[in-house]
Amino acid sequence: xxxxxxxxxxxxxxxxxxxxxxxxxxxxxxxxxxxxxxxxxxxxxxxxxxxxxxxxxxxxxxxxxxxxxxxxxxxxxxxxxxxxxxxxxxxxxxxxxxxxxxxxxxxxxxxxxxxxxxxxxxxxxxxxxxxxxxxxxxxxxxxxxxxxxxxxxxxxxxxxxxxxxxxxxxxxxxxxxxxxxxxxxxxxxxxxxxxxxxxxxxxxxxxxxxxxxxxxxxxxxxxxxxxxxxxxxxxxxxxxxxxxxxxxxxxxxxxxxxxxxxxxxxxxxxxxxxxxxxxxxxxxxxxxxxxxxxxxxxxxxxxxxxxxxxxxxxxxxxxxxxxxxxxxxxxxxxxxxxxxxxxxxxxxxxxxxxxxxxxxxxxxxxxxxxxxxxxxx
Amino acid sequence: xxxxxxxxxxxxxxxxxxxxxxxxxxxxxxxxxxxxxxxxxxxxxxxxxxxxxxxxxxxxxxxxxxxxxxxxxxxxxxxxxxxxxxxxxxxxxxxxxxxxxxxxxxxxxxxxxxxxxxxxxxxxxxxxxxxxxxxxxxxxxxxxxxxxxxxxxxxxxxxxxxxxxxxxxxxxxxxxxxxxxxxxxxxxxxxxxxxxxxxxxxxxxxxxxxxxxxxxxxxxxxxxxxxxxxxxxxxxxxxxxxxxxxxxxxxxxxxxxxxxxxxxxxxxxxxxxxxxxxxxxxxxxxxxxxxxxxxxxxxxxxxxxxxxxxxxxxxxxxxxxxxxxxxxxxxxxxxxxxxxxxxxxxxxxxxxxxxxxxxxxxxxxxxxxxxxxxxxx
Numbered sequence: 001x002x003x004x005x006x007x008x009x010x011x012x013x014x015x016x017x018x019x020x021x022x023x024x025x026x027x028x029x030x031x032x033x034x035x036x037x038x039x040x041x042x043x044x045x046x047x048x049x050x051x052x053x054x055x056x057x058x059x060x061x062x063x064x065x066x067x068x069x070x071x072x073x074x075x076x077x078x079x080x081x082x083x084x085x086x087x088x089x090x091x092x093x094x095x096x097x098x099x100x101x102x103x104x105x106x107x108x109x110x111x112x113x114x115x116x117x118x119x120x121x122x123x124x125x126x127x128x129x130x131x132x133x134x135x136x137x138x139x140x141x142x143x144x145x146x147x148x149x150x151x152x153x154x155x156x157x158x159x160x161x162x163x164x165x166x167x168x169x170x171x172x173x174x175x176x177x178x179x180x181x182x183x184x185x186x187x188x189x190x191x192x193x194x195x196x197x198x199x200x201x202x203x204x205x206x207x208x209x210x211x212x213x214x215x216x217x218x219x220x221x222x223x224x225x226x227x228x229x230x231x232x233x234x235x236x237x238x239x240x241x242x243x244x245x246x247x248x249x250x251x252x253x254x255x256x257x258x259x260x261x262x263x264x265x266x267x268x269x270x271x272x273x274x275x276x277x278x279x280x281x282x283x284x285x286x287x288x289x290x291x292x293x294x295x296x297x298x299x300x301x302x303x304x305x306x307x308x309x310x311x312x313x314x315x316x317x318x319x320x321x322x323x324x325x326x327x328x329x330x331x332x333x334x335x336x337x338x339x340x341x342x343x344x345x346x347x348x349x350x351x352x353x354x355x356x357x358x359x360x361x362x363x364x365x366x367x368x369x370x371x372x373x374x375x376x377x
Numbered sequence: 378x379x380x381x382x383x384x385x386x387x388x389x390x391x392x393x394x395x396x397x398x399x400x401x402x403x404x405x406x407x408x409x410x411x412x413x414x415x416x417x418x419x420x421x422x423x424x425x426x427x428x429x430x431x432x433x434x435x436x437x438x439x440x441x442x443x444x445x446x447x448x449x450x451x452x453x454x455x456x457x458x459x460x461x462x463x464x465x466x467x468x469x470x471x472x473x474x475x476x477x478x479x480x481x482x483x484x485x486x487x488x489x490x491x492x493x494x495x496x497x498x499x500x501x502x503x504x505x506x507x508x509x510x511x512x513x514x515x516x517x518x519x520x521x522x523x524x525x526x527x528x529x530x531x532x533x534x535x536x537x538x539x540x541x542x543x544x545x546x547x548x549x550x551x552x553x554x555x556x557x558x559x560x561x562x563x564x565x566x567x568x569x570x571x572x573x574x575x576x577x578x579x580x581x582x583x584x585x586x587x588x589x590x591x592x593x594x595x596x597x598x599x600x601x602x603x604x605x606x607x608x609x610x611x612x613x614x615x616x617x618x619x620x621x622x623x624x625x626x627x628x629x630x631x632x633x634x635x636x637x638x639x640x641x642x643x644x645x646x647x648x649x650x651x652x653x654x655x656x657x658x659x660x661x662x663x664x665x666x667x668x669x670x671x672x673x674x675x676x677x678x679x680x681x682x683x684x685x686x687x688x689x690x691x692x693x694x695x696x697x698x699x700x701x702x703x704x705x706x707x708x709x710x711x712x713x714x715x716x717x718x719x720x721x722x723x724x725x726x727x728x729x730x731x732x733x734x735x736x737x738x739x740x741x742x743x744x745x746x747x748x749x750x751x752x753x754x
Contacts, residue, residue, distance in 0.1 A: 041699055041706040069673065069698045077676055077694050085691055296446065299454055314462055317454050321446045322418055328705065329418040 013358040015263040023089040023141035024183040028056040030265040044335040054343035057089035063098030071137035079139025092140035128172035145173040159193035167205040185212035213244040220249040236263040272338030277331040279323040286369040295320035308340035390735040392640040400466040400518035401560040405433040407642040421712040431720035434466035440475030448514035456516025469517035505549035522550040536570035544582040562589035590621040597626040613640040649715030654708040656700040663746040672697035685717035
């Protein structure tokens, strides 16, 4: 069966691409960064700020939401978009990654992964079919296949076994997804660790099954950046040009710039909010640690040329004070500032690709990051 | 020396009053509720939301701010309004209340109160003169005299000693304040516990010294509401009609309604933000505990007739989920919803007084609270 295509490739500049992905809850401009709203909420950020910052789409975590408040409950309340009030496009992961990293006493076999809930200790079985059912109940615009994601470094035999299982699960997910409402999408996930032939086999197997889009999974799990980029170099050329490509769980601004240069369209990561909660901000001139005492008397904003009001107006001294005093407002402002930076970077990248100057933009942006924080006048 | 008057009494309805207090950072409509931004930040609320909710003035805590980031530092950064970005009217307490409740190893004598900082253990002396100096450095629009506030119940002799000391400190604060820039105000604080003759003596003593406004202190420290209201009944008739009256640290919506009925103009309290952080919201139909399981599947907003978007739009099920999951957004939304409720209550009260229907408004409002939460349809 042919899989409908909701993605339009608009421009290409080298391997970098811009496009638009049409979802039941609205359009997503790519390259896109998806902020992570794990439990149906962004940590420390109002939904209106996520929207204002320029995010078209956010990510929800199936594992967390199926445990609390529960997928059936969210369905009865009208789905995740209505439940949260975000009301825009939403992608949900399959739950597989969190089962591996958070759940206790997990057992994996051909049929499913079984684990104990970290909240109430109940035993829960997550099969490919149930992963699709749960994501359907959540009402996500983009569902992900259930896969087995293993940490690197790992033995080749283990990587291969997990990749093959993920392929078989991909097929079951595809079947389970066939009754999904029109317009919803299912993405397959390329696995294969850091072994190029396994990555190739995984990508080809998924393409044979046929998905709305293709994710590259099992990266950003502890390996060096060059390994991650090398794997994208192996996989991206194989993936269908006309389908969106999503690099899961990535990353730093530099990771994203490099991945986009290799043909990736979508990202998600907790880094902007998590780092914000710890006093770290991303700026045009690289990262800044606001806990550092040098900011205590500094009346300058983080970046007076920023388009984002909080970045342009609040003094470093005030932000430093909030961080050192563990005031919630500090985490709120820095998370918002980081999300806004990520979104403005995506906007600038899309413009550069559209105008066929991505290579120059990439070089200039990296040079600015490397120059470091703006010195006081 | 005559004390300039920046307060204009606009209307009276029984003992209830509306007025406007002109400060260097803008006008304050009274009756006014001042949200508390202890450390130069509202917990879980952006300044823009405080403004949008209708607050004209906020309160900062001298004790906290003098310890971190330090009054001299805030002065060098342009004062508390510029430092925080609030940029509106601000009242600072004198630090005395927090010294009593938070500081370790405090010693009080005629000259000053000496204590160890709860942050770094340094010994700090807070005299009436230093309390005024610190508030001047912070740049607050309304400074409070240093006083000794004791918990109730207490022996009459202790209450009298603290009241007399507070009166002598009031005089020293007045002298220290004489060089303050034009437009800034100093309020005296009526003490005297639950002993009417001591309250009378305190009020008369302060009026003899002469202040821009008069606070009623030492209440809302554990005594029953009727004791608090009885003390207001003793004090308010003595206070000058043409000066603002501020009931410190109060309170619940009912406390405020009753105090306004007795001639109080200003309030501050951490209740809306603290309760919000614990899942408790104030509504037109009384308080609601969102932790309660009965909200888990309830798609209704807290109050669909509210003017405040978050009160009108987010479902109880979503707010319940956020509270139960300890998501920051839950505390953020409920704090904002509570501050907005407090401000809308003040706005409605001001309108009722202006239109000479405060008694009916008070009765109707209390009846609505007593009816309890709106039942599902």
